[in-house]
Amino acid sequence: MISLHHATKLYGTVIGVNDLTVDLGPGVHGLLGPNGAGKTTLLGLVTGQLRPTMGRVEIFGERPFGNRRVLARIGYCPAGDLLERRATPREWVSYLLRLSGRDAAAARRAAAAAIERVGLSEAIDRPLATLSKGMRQRAKLAGSIAHEPDLLVLDEPFIGLDPMARHELVAMVREWASSRSLLVASHLLHEIEALDAGLAVILGGRLVASGDVEEIHALVDSLPAEIHLEADEPGRLAAAACRGGLVDSLRFDGATGLRIGTRQPRALASHLATAAAEERITLRVLHAGDRSLEAVFDRLVQLHRGIGPAVAKAAAMEARP
C-alpha cells in the first residue's frame, strides 16, 4: 500500500528524509520520531504534497504527487491548527468535500455525517474560532475522513489535547481504523501503543527500526541496558554478576551502588536476585531500567547520535527492513 524505495527528500542542503526504504501493507501503522525527525516530510511524500528528490514513492501502486486517483483515496489530517476562524465545521468539511468533487447537497450530507462520527454535532454550526483546540482537532479529523478514504494519514493528531479529549480521539481513530488503513505520526510512544499499530521509528530522516510492539520490545532486550543496584557489599555482588556471563560493562557508583551494562537485562536481573540470595548479600535496590517503548526510543536516539557501543548500533540496524 505504502512503498518507499530509497526515497530521499532534500530542502536545499537540509535532509528531510534520507534514503528511506519501507513497505507498509494495509492496516494500522505508527510513525515514531522526535520533532524534526522527518515524520511530516515523510507524510508529505505519502500524501502527494512533496516529490522525492531521489528514489521512488508509491501509494496504492502509483506515485501520489499530482495523482488524482491516489489523492482521492487518501485522507490527511495535518498537525497544524486550523486558523480558519469564521467558517463553521459544517462549512469547512463541506468545502473540502466539494473540493473532492461532491456536489453541494451531497457534500453537506456527508459533512454532517462525518461531524457526527467525530462527536462534534452540537458545535456543527459554531465558528471554528469559538471552538476548543480539541473540537477543532475533531473538525480537522472529520474533514479528513468525510470522503471515506482508503488510507487515513494523521500527523500528531493528539498534540495539545487534554487527557479526556485524547482518550476520546484515540477511541474514535481506533474505531475508524478497524476497517481501513491508518498511518499515524507521533513523537509520543504511548499514543501509538494505544492504537495497536505496527511501528516504524524514524530519526534524522532515516528508518532506524520497525516492527510490531512485540518486535520493538524484543529490540529493547537486544539493546544494551543498564541495571542499577544498591547493595551492602557491591564488590561481592559484582563478582557474582560476572559469573553469569551476562555482563557487558560494570561500574561502581559510590560506596554501595553498582551499575551493570548488559544486553540481556531480564536474564541478568534474575541471575542477580538469585546470586544475592545465595551469597546472602542484602540487595536494597534493583532497578532493571526502563523497558517501555520510551526507553527504546531514547536508546535509539542515543544510537543514532553515535552514543553507545557499536554492537548495539548493529543490533538496531538489523531491525531495518
Add this chain to the structure above:
Amino acid sequence: MISGRGILAVAGFQWRRLLAPQRLLLAAAGAAFPAAVVLAARRISGSLDRDAAVLLLYALIPEAICMLGLLVTMCPVVADELERGTWQHVVVRPGGRWSLLAGTFLAAVSWTALVGLFSLLLSLAAAGLPASGRLGWIFAALILLSCCGRAALFALPAVIMPKRALVASVVAAIVVEYLAGFLPAVVNQLTVSLRLRSLLVEWMGWRRQLPPELQLLVDDQSAGIQVLAVFSLAITLLTAAGLILSWRQFPPSEEV
C-alpha cells in the same frame, strides 16, 4: 485536471472570507475614493467637462481601484492558505491546486469588479454623468477586463513567491503595466494597460482627435481584437501560474 465543482467551492469559500466586516469596510472606503476625488476636482475647477471626467474615472477605477482590489484579493492566493493552515488540506484533494488558483481568480475578479462597479456608480453620480447610458457600459466592460487581466498577472508572483507576493505584484504592476505598457514598442502588446487604453479611445470615439504623439500609446486594431488579447493574456498567465503551482512544494516549517 480542473474540476468545476472544486473551482466553485473555492470561489464560494473565498467570497465568505471577503465578506468579513473589515474587508467590507475597506472595500466601501476604496469604492468611495474615486467619487471623492471627482467631487474635489469639480469643486477646485468649478466645472469638469465630460472628457476630463472620463479620463479621471478611467485612471481611478479600472486602473487604480481594480489594481488595489486585486492586490488584496489575488496576491494572497497561496500565502493566505499557508498562514491559515489550510494549504495542506487543500493540496491533498484531487485537483486541489488548480481549483485553489482558478477559484480564487474567480472570487478576486467578481469581488473587485463589483467594488469597481459600485465605485463607478458613485463616481458617475459625483461627476453628474448618467450611469445607465453608453458610458456606464463602457466602464463596466473596462472594469471587467482590467480585473481579468490584472488578476491573472498577479497570480504569477503569488505562486512564485507567496510570502513576497504583494511586493512582487506591485513591482510587476509598475514594471509591466506602467513602464512596458507605455513604451511605444512591441513589448507593450503584452500588457493589459495598452488594451484598456485602446478600448477607451475606440469606444469613446477619440481616435481621430488624438495627437500623433499620443497615438503611439494606443493600438489601432479593432475592439474585438483588444478584448480577445486581454482574455488570451489572462488565460496564458493563469495557465502558467497553474503549472507552477501544481509543481510547487512547501517544506513543513517545523522540520526544516
